[in-house]
Amino acid sequence: MPHLKGVKILLVDDEPNILSFLELGLQNEGFEVKTATDGITAVTLAKQFKPHIVILDVMMPGMDGFEVCRILKKTENMAVIMLTAKEEVEDRVKGLTIGADDYMIKPFSFEELLARIHARIRNHFPHLWGEVTIGPFRIDDRRKEISYHDRILELSPTEYEMLKFFVLNHGLVLSKAKILDHVWGYDFGGEDNIVEVYIRSLRQKLNDREHRLIRTLRGVGYRMDLG
Known part of the structure; x- marks a missing residue:
């Protein structure tokens, strides 16, 4: 996988172990990474940080990932990859309908997540390649x-x-x-x-x-x- 400089990723998940694992892995790949553990913080941070990619968990206390995605897609130019432990087709359809660009079911491999991140960058921000x-x-x-x-x-x-x-x-x-x-x-x-x-x-x-x-x-x- 290529190392891409200048690409910013926002990780949003209420599970600290997942956040720290993904943060370390993505930083090692050369990405600039910020994290949030709840939806409200994620929306605020996204407006300040201006990430290219948001990796967004669906099930969070308070504002869930669906609402976060809906808000970000209305106001920001960023690609959203949603994460969920649920396998219901309805949840995947809902996420994609409100503007999510990709959807991954937990557990997933880090290599697959990287591949999907690169695909989103390729499609949304081709000038970065x-x-x-x-x-x-x-x-x-x-x-x-x-x-x-x-x-x-x-x-x-x-x-x-x-x-x-x-x-x-x-x-x-x-x-x-x-x-x-x-x-x-x-x-x-x-x-x-x-x-x-x-x-x-x-x-x-x-x-x-x-x-x-x-x-x-x-x-x-x-x-x-x-x-």
Whole structure:
């Protein structure tokens, strides 16, 4: 995962152990981190700190995460990742409906949280990326170039967007629908097998004959593994 300087993250959770664990981990990744243990403090701190990302627990005393999210999304330009121990679909739908950008169920891995943070930065604040190195890949978004093991790949614009999407979300399962939405847009009217065509081309250019880099998960989607 790349280290991104200047990215500010606000952690909001009423469990001290979770807060301290995430705070230390994210600081080690190069992020500037502030914490809050309740909703009212979170809203006040967000207006002062101006974070890029808010990692927000749903179940808190007083003002819950849903209300905090609703307030922040009305007034601030920030991405919100909601955390909850609940698995009810209704809670996830409610969070996304009021403006949350992503949703994670506790317990979760720190690596997955990092991947989701990077995805949100990529989507909301692309100017913060510039040139980044992730594993054997180097992405230069200004030149629209991707290098693999220091070799610049010859990519079409569509291949560039797809490979960048995979690299920035490595370790996460990406469905055909997600890939289509991100690379071709929501109004794409073609066949979804176009994804398979481009993945086949990317595998050839990456010399990924055994599909160890871009893995196919039958009936689910694809996942990039960097080792």
